[in-house]
Every structure is written in C-alpha cells, then in structure tokens.
Amino acid sequence: MTHNVSVEVTDGFHLVIDALKHNDIDTIFGLVGIPITDLARLAQAEGMRFIGFRHEQNAGNAAAIAGYMTKKPGICLTVSAPGFLNGLTALANATTNCFPMILISGSSEREIVDLQQGDYEEMDQLNVARPHCKAAFRVLKAEDIGIGIARAIRAAVSGRPGGVYLDLPAQLLAQTIEAGHAQRSLVKVIDAAPRQLPAPESVERALALLKGAKKPLILLGKGAAYAQADADIRAFVERTGIPYLPMSMAKGLLPDTHAQSASAARSFVLAEADVVVLVGARLNWLLAHGKGKTWGKPKQFVQIDIAPTEMDSNVAIAAPLVGDIGSCVGALLAGLDGAGIDKPDEEWLGAIAQRKEQNTAKMAALLDRNPVPMNFHSALRSIRDVLKEYPDINLVNEGANTLDFARSIIDQYQPRKRFDSGTWGIMGIGMGFAIGAAVTSGKPVVAVEGDSAFGFSGMELETICRYELPVTTIVFNNNGVYRGTDVNPTGGKDVAPTVFVKNARYDKMIEAFGGIGYHATTPEELARALSEAIAAGKPALINAVIDETAGTESGRLTNLNPQSAAKK
Numbered sequence: 001m002t003h004n005v006s007v008e009v010t011d012g013f014h015l016v017i018d019a020l021k022h023n024d025i026d027t028i029f030g031l032v033g034i035p036i037t038d039l040a041r042l043a044q045a046e047g048m049r050f051i052g053f054r055h056e057q058n059a060g061n062a063a064a065i066a067g068y069m070t071k072k073p074g075i076c077l078t079v080s081a082p083g084f085l086n087g088l089t090a091l092a093n094a095t096t097n098c099f100p101m102i103l104i105s106g107s108s109e110r111e112i113v114d115l116q117q118g119d120y121e122e123m124d125q126l127n128v129a130r131p132h133c134k135a136a137f138r139v140l141k142a143e144d145i146g147i148g149i150a151r152a153i154r155a156a157v158s159g160r161p162g163g164v165y166l167d168l169p170a171q172l173l174a175q176t177i178e179a180g181h182a183q184r185s186l187v188k189v190i191d192a193a194p195r196q197l198p199a200p201e202s203v204e205r206a207l208a209l210l211k212g213a214k215k216p217l218i219l220l221g222k223g224a225a226y227a228q229a230d231a232d233i234r235a236f237v238e239r240t241g242i243p244y245l246p247m248s249m250a251k252g253l254l255p256d257t258h259a260q261s262a263s264a265a266r267s268f269v270l271a272e273a274d275v276v277v278l279v280g281a282r283l284n285w286l287l288a289h290g291k292g293k294t295w296g297k298p299k300q301f302v303q304i305d306i307a308p309t310e311m312d313s314n315v316a317i318a319a320p321l322v323g324d325i326g327s328c329v330g331a332l333l334a335g336l337d338g339a340g341i342d343k344p345d346e347e348w349l350g351a352i353a354q355r356k357e358q359n360t361a362k363m364a365a366l367l368d369r370n371p372v373p374m375n376f377h378s379a380l381r382s383i384r385d386v387l388k389e390y391p392d393i394n395l396v397n398e399g400a401n402t403l404d405f406a407r408s409i410i411d412q413y414q415p416r417k418r419f420d421s422g423t424w425g426i427m428g429i430g431m432g433f434a435i436g437a438a439v440t441s442g443k444p445v446v447a448v449e450g451d452s453a454f455g456f457s458g459m460e461l462e463t464i465c466r467y468e469l470p471v472t473t474i475v476f477n478n479n480g481v482y483r484g485t486d487v488n489p490t491g492g493k494d495v496a497p498t499v500f501v502k503n504a505r506y507d508k509m510i511e512a513f514g515g516i517g518y519h520a521t522t523p524e525e526l527a528r529a530l531s532e533a534i535a536a537g538k539p540a541l542i543n544a545v546i547d548e549t550a551g552t553e554s555g556r557l558t559n560l561n562p563q564s565a566a567k568k
Ligand SMILES: Cc1ncc(Cc2csc(CCOP(=O)(O)OP(=O)(O)O)c2C)c(N)n1
Pocket: 398, 399, 400, 401, 402, 403, 425, 426, 427, 428, 449, 450, 451, 452, 453, 454, 476, 478, 480, 481, 482, 483, 551, 552
C-alpha cells in the first residue's frame, strides 16, 4: 500500500526573500527583467518595499546611500549581464566610499557560461565583479541561499564597509526545497560588525603625541559620520578644545556654525597644524595625499581607521589607532583626563579665529552680490538661507562648481544629512542618492545639482514622482559642463564638447510625470520656490538659471602644459 504523504516545499525565490527578511532587511532597490521580475513581485507580495528604477546604476546608488545611513547593507537587484554591469558602477563607488551594499544579480547557468555557449545576457559576472567590490559570492543550491545572504551581509558591514556582489543563477531561483529544511537553512547574522578595540598602547601613544602638540587639528571624515558615535566625537572635540575640519560628508557631526569649526580657515590650519588627528578620513586626493604645499610644515599624524593597512598609505603615521571609530574615540576620551593634555595655545586659536574672520568677510562680500543672471554664490546664498530653517533636511549635492561652492556655503547642522560625489568625485549619484535618502529616512530631500551632473540620472524624476517622494531637485542651469560659453573653434555646426541646449527648461521634465516645476531667475524666486516645494512635500524641480559665464573648469590638465595653453 502506498501512502501519499504531501511534503510542503518552497523554492529559491521565496528563500531569498525569507533570508533577507530574516536579517531585518525590508527594502530592495532594483530594475526588473529576466530572471528576477518574479523575485521583485514576490518581495513586494511578502511585505518588502521594492523600489523600481529606470537605470540600475541609480538603484545601486540608492542602495549604497541606504547602507551609509543605516549601517545595514542596502540591496540592489538587477538582471544579468547589462543590468549587472549598470549596477557595477554603483557597487564600485560604494566600495570606494565604504558604503555597505549588496548587488544581487540574476545570472546565466554555470555550465553555459563556462563553455561560453552564448546564453541570453551571458556573462561571467562573478569574475567581472571581483576586482570592483569587497567580496563576491555565487549560490548554486537552494539550501545555500541562507548562508550566501548571511556571508554577503557580514562581508558588507564588517571591518571597512563596502560593496558585495551576490550571483544568483536563474535555475537556483526555480529550485524547490522541502520547507522545513529551507527554514532551518536560514542564517541570522549575529554581530555583523563587531567592535574592534584599539590596543591600549596605541591609545597612550596617540594621547602622548597630542600632549606635545602646540597646533593640533582634528580632521573628521565620512567614516566618522558613518560610525554613529556622534556624542563621543563631539565630546572629544569639545573636551580637547581642538579645532576641527569636517570633510564634506562629515559636515553636521558638529553644526557647521560651531565655534571650533576651522572650515573657514581650511588652507591655514592644514598648512600650520603640527599634530593632525584623522578620524575616519583617508589621506587620499581629497587631502592632497597628506603632503605638498597644502600641508606646508611637516606634520605628525594620529590616524583612526578600522583597516591597519590604511596606515602609512601616503605618509608616515606617528600614532596609528586601529579599530572601529566609536571604540577608538571612546578610548581616547577615557584616557584624556589622565593624559594631562592642555587646551590648545591661545596663539593658535587666535590665529585661526583671525583667518576665519578674514575669509568669512571675503565670502560674505561674494554672497551679498546680486548679479543678473544669478551666479553660483547668489543662488547658493538663497538656498542656504532657506535650508537654515530645515536643520534635518537631507541634502544631495553634485556637479563641479555646484559641488565645490555648495560644500562651503550650505551649512549642515546634523550628521549623515549630506550625500555627495564623495571619494571618487563621481557624477550621477544625484537622483539615486535622493531616492535612497527619501525612502530610508521618510524625510524631505533637496538635491542641488549641476546641469551636467543632473543629466546622468535625470530620468529617475519619473521614479521620484511614481513613489511620490518629497524630493526637490534644484538644477543649476548654466548651459553646460562647468559653464556654457565654449565654442567650436572650427566654426562648424557642432557645438563645443562642453555646451548643452541653451536655456533648457528642466522644470518641464518633471511636469511630464506629474511633479511640480519651477523656473527661477532670481535668488528671491529660487527661495520662494524652494520653501514652497519643501512645505508641499511632493516631487518638485526648480530650474535655476545661472550665468553661463560664471563657472570655472576644474582640473584642466591642458592648462598645465604651456604649449597647449599658448595655442588657445
Ligand atoms: C561618471 C562621471 N563622468 C564624468 C565626470 C567628469 C565630471 C566632473 S564634474 C562634471 C560635471 C560638471 O558640470 P556640471 O554642470 O554638473 O557642474 P557645474 O560646474 O556646477 O555647472 C563632470 C562631467 C565624472 N566626475 N563622473
């Protein structure tokens, strides 16, 4: 006699969703297609948010900034080959910026890929991904999905955070597995990013170096913002009385209006300081690699970083402090009283105050002007004055002049509220970061965009309108990349490489998707539109007309070559 015993089964699709939810992940950013459309549908049906994008790079950027804001990996889901490649730029950027994210892509079957038999969207994605991310895994058996997701989560957030690639062949998703076995295969990641305490002797060495400093300086990097050790970092700055410089995404750890902020005297303090404490800030190109005329006199560095190999990356580090930033700053605080460190010399603080006063007066003179049409300064003054009323606003910023000037003109008052082109200086993060910040925080976002930078992700205005996100995009429209005045030297009909359609109306773009468009030609119009848009809490775009002659081109290598400069 046979007994028909019904065995409850599940499949790879459900197991991926169960594994993510089992680890408290509730949102996926992605773009559907073969073989992951049903995975997206199922995720939504099972109560997760699936935010569908128009280009995978923007979905990846949204996942990356969600990871930076929450310390949980943001999830980006794409189709194979071209969809995976579109997401790869965001994965590489996340790894470069130490944002935890996981790019999950469907892929072709191993047996076809390895024999290069020409599958639909065939690519050896795992090997393509490896050089551009922190870790890469592939899962071939449904019973391994739980451990695969767990490994990806731990790899993304432990140690120095970064991007992880997880390769899911189409057949895996369709595989069935007995439900009880599936449930038991799930893995809840315990203590994914364990604290890493610094060695006591390294703390003593750092405090001793500070004790001998006459002109100390603290440099806060975005790693300090990511650490979410805000109170201890503020206490360390305030109890030592040491002036500090925030890198752009560390702005707001202490309010930019704080008396110890040395931002308005940046060049002076970098050149004159004798001991510099780097907190989650790497001595890369953004800090002139810690040497040369930017840094003037020889320095001694205390460096706090979770990666021991970051030490001496560019210059010798006199006091390496290896561990997670919260533990390292906490250890310095605990040892402060016993270290007998005096407050910085009044001469040092007085010299900084004087330089701040001079530079603030120069900037005020630039900001007080009201040229017609607007320039970067008058437009940014207008935005600064409105955003002062919204200290918790999320600010996204990219461009060249738009990025450089906004970084010093728009003040931040709270940590992890400014999201920009970061370590790579990449363009195109705008709308993805804006969507990621709006979805993650549930709060309003203002994106201040150069017109070229906006163009990289502008189609996501439809995504912003579709999910009715409170995102106000301000396009600094100066008719081109850096500026809009270059001409084709041949007199031919093609415009110059850096020039766009003159007087474009980006505000009409968002109206096509039901959003609110504003056209602003004066700082007053800009301020009124921005205040109205933030209050409305709906998708909006302000086309801010900027003088096309106002911009300067950054990093023009030909200027370094006298011969080519002479030909101009
Ligand atoms: C993915 C990528 N491709 C190109 C570039 C090179 C670049 C750096 S800044 C920039 C845009 C500058 O024009 P924009 O109008 O946005 O700015 P503004 O001067 O404020 O008016 C480009 C194209 C980078 N960094 N990343």
